Amino acid sequence: MARAPFEIAGNRIAAGCFETVHLPVSILPDHTPVNLSVQVHHGKRPGPTVFVSAAVHGDEVIGVEIVRRLLRAPQLTALRGTLLVVPIVNAFGFLNRSRYLPDRRDLNRCFPGHPSGSLGSRLAHIFLNEVVLRCDAGIDLHSAAIHRTNLPQIRVSPRDKTTMAMAMAFGAPVVLTSALRDGSLRAEAAARGTSVLLYEAGEGLRFDELAVRAGVAGILRVLRSMAMLPAKGIAKAKAAPYLCKSSTWVRAPAGGLLRTFRAEGETVETGEVLASVADPFGEVETEILAPAAGILIGRAILPVVNEGDAVFHLAALSPTAAEDTVEGLAQQLVSDPLFDEDEII
Numbered sequence: 477m478a479r480a481p482f483e484i485a486g487n488r489i490a491a492g493c494f495e496t497v498h499l500p501v502s503i504l505p506d507h508t509p510v511n512l513s514v515q516v517h518h519g520k521r522p523g524p525t526v527f528v529s530a531a532v533h534g535d536e537v538i539g540v541e542i543v544r545r546l547l548r549a550p551q552l553t554a555l556r557g558t559l560l561v562v563p564i565v566n567a568f569g570f571l572n573r574s575r576y577l578p579d580r581r582d583l584n585r586c587f588p589g590h591p592s593g594s595l596g597s598r599l600a601h602i603f604l605n606e607v608v609l610r611c612d613a614g615i616d617l618h619s620a621a622i623h624r625t626n627l628p629q630i631r632v633s634p635r636d637k638t639t640m641a642m643a644m645a646f647g648a649p650v651v652l653t654s655a656l657r658d659g660s661l662r663a664e665a666a667a668r669g670t671s672v673l674l675y676e677a678g679e680g681l682r683f684d685e686l687a688v689r690a691g692v693a694g695i696l697r698v699l700r701s702m703a704m705l706p707a708k709g710i711a712k713a714k715a716a717p718y719l720c721k722s723s724t725w726v727r728a729p730a731g732g733l734l735r736t737f738r739a740e741g742e743t744v745e746t747g748e749v750l751a752s753v754a755d756p757f758g759e760v761e762t763e764i765l766a767p768a769a770g771i772l773i774g775r776a777i778l779p780v781v782n783e784g785d786a787v788f789h790l791a792a793l794s795p796t797a798a799e800d801t802v803e804g805l806a807q808q809l810v811s812d813p814l815f816d817e818d819e820i821i
């Protein structure tokens with residue numbers, strides 16, 4: 477017997493077919509309609525339902541390119557289960573090249589949303605109910621903020637075995653346990669039983685070939701690990717990721733011109749010189765030292781800093797792949813909390 481069609485917002489997608497469905501969100505002031513466009517790939521054979529989303533933050537365009545390449549992957553023709561792909565969640569921010577919505581709200585603080593709330597709240601409500609909660613799991617693609625870059629990394633919730641298994645299959649260089657923040661997609665989805673993996677890589681408003689390739693390969697690996705895609709043509713990750721349970725920001729001790737001597741992906745020891753800040757006359761120069769050992773998972777690219785600006789994002793390396801502990805989480809929350817996307821606090 478043929479698999480039943482997938483129904484979404486009044487559309488029926490037959491098994492073995494794919495279709496792009498446009499969910500109305502709003503009308504812009506100039507009368508241009510705004511949709512949440514979802515491409516539904518409904519496999520011939522049964523399996524899990526998974527979403528892949530990008531540009532929840534409108535300027536994090538790297539995820540949009542990852543999605544574009546994913547949809548061109550020949551492996552998708554052998555899909556089991558159902559894949560819902562949303563290249564641009566926050567169309568408003570994408571058009572404005574901005575992280576935020578037009579009213580300066582952050583969509584990733586608007587979940588679960590409400591049909592009569594703010595624009596962000598309405599968009600969050602549509603995305604959550606029409607896409608996210610229809611799925612067993614999802615992968616949400618992000619990048620660092622503008623003028624910053626991230627080593628490709630996966631963020632998972634503490635003590636969530638499903639996302640940890642997905643994270644290990646993904647094969648990014650780093651898996652970082654990070655706390656769930658109220659109002660975020662990840663927190664709301666987790667509370668309702670959908671595991672969401674967050675991929676962070678590259679820089680805002682730019683493509684980074686390595687980060688794009690790592691993203692496409694990682695998504696295919698996760699789908700393979702869930703038996704949604706065949707093993708053929710999808711190689712497992714060559715190296716195990718670094719597992720990190722806490723991270724901290726290394727900040728500029730003074731304003732000035734920044735020269736960085738270490739880059740993302742490098743491991744450092746306590747006291748190592750990471751960068752130097754000098755005044756424009758070159759009279760006073762201050763070194764920035766690593767406050768602890770760890771791996772650099774993000775850094776500032778702009779060579780002009782104010783005192784207190786986050787220059788490096790340093791993650792502590794776990795000696796073993798030990799399971800998450802309450803102590804680990806508590807330590808992270810105390811140190812300098814990093815939540816579920818690259819917001820600098």
Ligand SMILES: [Zn+2]
Binds near residue numbers: 532533619817818
């Ligand atoms: Zn983001």
